[in-house]
Amino acid sequence: MLADRIKSIPSSPTLSITAKAKAMKAAGIDVASLAAGEPDFDTPEHIKEAAIKAVKEGFTKYTPVGGILELKEAVINFMELEYGLKYDPEEVLVACGGKQALYNLFQVILNPGDGVIIPAPYWVSYPPMVLLAGGKPVIVQTDEKDGFKLKPETLKSHLSPWTKAIIINSPSNPTGSVYTKKDLEALAEVLAGKNIWIISDDVYHKIILKDEVCWASIATVSPEIKEKTLIVNAVSKTYSMTGWRIGFLIGNKEIIKAATKLQSQSTSNPSSIAQKAAVAALNGPQDFLTTWVDVFKKRAQRLLGLLKEVPGVSCFEPEGAFYAFPCMKKYFNGDSLKLAEYLLEEAKVAVVPGIAFGQDGFVRLSFATSLATIEEALKRMKTFLEMLT
Ligand SMILES: Cc1ncc(COP(=O)(O)O)c(C=O)c1O
Structure with a gap:
């Protein structure tokens, strides 16, 4: 059936x-x-107010599939502030949560049998999403004694001609492990010069629990690595907006264009009201x-x-x-x-x-x-x- x-x-x-x-x-x-x-x-009051205002002003119709320009610009500003990286609006897709950003991404980059390296423990949805896109999850165990972080030599030994992408999730769900810039540089060295996409799932990046821990994104390691990195972020965890369903995919223009096309034939734009709320979240007070x-x-x-x-x-x-x-x-x-x-x-x-x-x-x-x-x-x-x- x-x-x-x-x-x-x-x-x-x-x-x-x-x-x-x-x-x-x-x-x-x-x-x-x-x-x-x-x-x-x-969800903070000023974010709710922005949504109420959107409703009252009749901002209740379809928007461009990949998100309103105002939100894309807020994301670009956020990327510059948080990551120190510059992006264009064509390098940003607004999706229904980080989850749809990831789902779209796998659908547009994977051919049957393409491998995606997923360090374990991993967020529960990665392997099914890869499978649904026809890919092959390559689960690589990490060790508690290494802080649940993938070591460069382990990564190297799992690469194959079919490796299409690798996922890095820092801070990690479920371990709370955070890669340092040095850890990321070592992984980037293994990936340099290879045709492998790096998927950086940063949805928890603002929740850092130790003063001595400094969060970094692999996209900042070098211009070459930035080109290969697709960043997934969202307002969900940072602004306590899980129900609003707004996430972002940021990176290579061709991939963003393809993911937007896919979204145009599935969900279309994320909720217009939630997009306005996300603008308020990103541009508003952060204290x-x-x-x-x-x-x-x-x-x-x-x-x-x-x-x-x-x-x-x-x-x-x-x-x-x-x-x-x-x-x-x-x-x-x-x-x-x-x-x-x-x-x-x-x-x-x-x-x-x-x-x-x-x-x-x-x-x-x-x-x-x-x-x-x-x-x-x-x-x-x-x-x-x-x-x-
Ligand atoms: C690691 C990780 N990535 C992505 C997501 C998806 O977040 P969203 O609610 O924005 O779809 C989650 C949600 O639990 C998560 O834990």
Whole structure:
């Protein structure tokens, strides 16, 4: 009945857990959830006001498929401020979230059998998106002891004549790992002179949790690398606008033109109202971000402190984003799905199993939730796991 295309992608192992957690909550069961993938802050008032103004002024019709010029110019300004890089409007596509930017990108660059190097742990949607575009996900495991970062020699050993692209996601969902400029220079050295696209997924780039960590984009390494890099960013995580669905693809003109053509035959423009809100987000005050990041820093420290009290658990200290990715191999022989199921059913704590991100034995804990929820979840987790030891 169904097309092979849809059969080629696995159903998400996280779905059953998330669905179960939701059903439990709906049934009145008090679940402490550390499963959130979005900031728990409200979208700032000036952004909401811009959307209301757009509606009242009748800005409610189709816009150019790739986004209004005002927003593209705001993105260009943002790229100059945040990355120190110059782009033209023809090098920017506005899409329905970072997700559609990535989806369009894979559709327009991949031919059947083209390989995409995906360092694991990875964001859950990369492999299915590559598969749906006819490509081949080449999963390359990274190690906790290397800060979950891909090493240049490992990258080199996985390159093949079919390698079409590589994904770098920094800060990472799910590990919170951040590549330094030096790390990126070393990877760029391996990729220099090769016909390989570099996809830089920077949707968490404003959420840096350690003062000594300085975020950098691989596109800034050299003009040659900038030419090969397609940047994906969004207002979703930075401005707490996940529901507004505005993301960007920035880079090579031909690719942007092709991705715009694809978008013209699928969703057309992203919501006109959300585009106006995104202009306000990018051009408006940015000071609230410092407050939000401080809140994330405090929660991260509390979570890591409490995790130390849980037997048999070690955790890489996240440098960015709002996730911790502790190693819990000791439990259920490293079967993270089983562990997540037990934590939900017995301890009433919702976490996302590491297997969903391509690395078993770990779980993802989100601290995009209140300190009270973090404390309660960790208390329950500790009590439950102590019974198992
Ligand atoms: C690493 C990463 N990239 C991209 C996205 C997509 O973000 P958006 O909500 O803008 O589509 C997410 C969302 O969870 C993410 O975690």
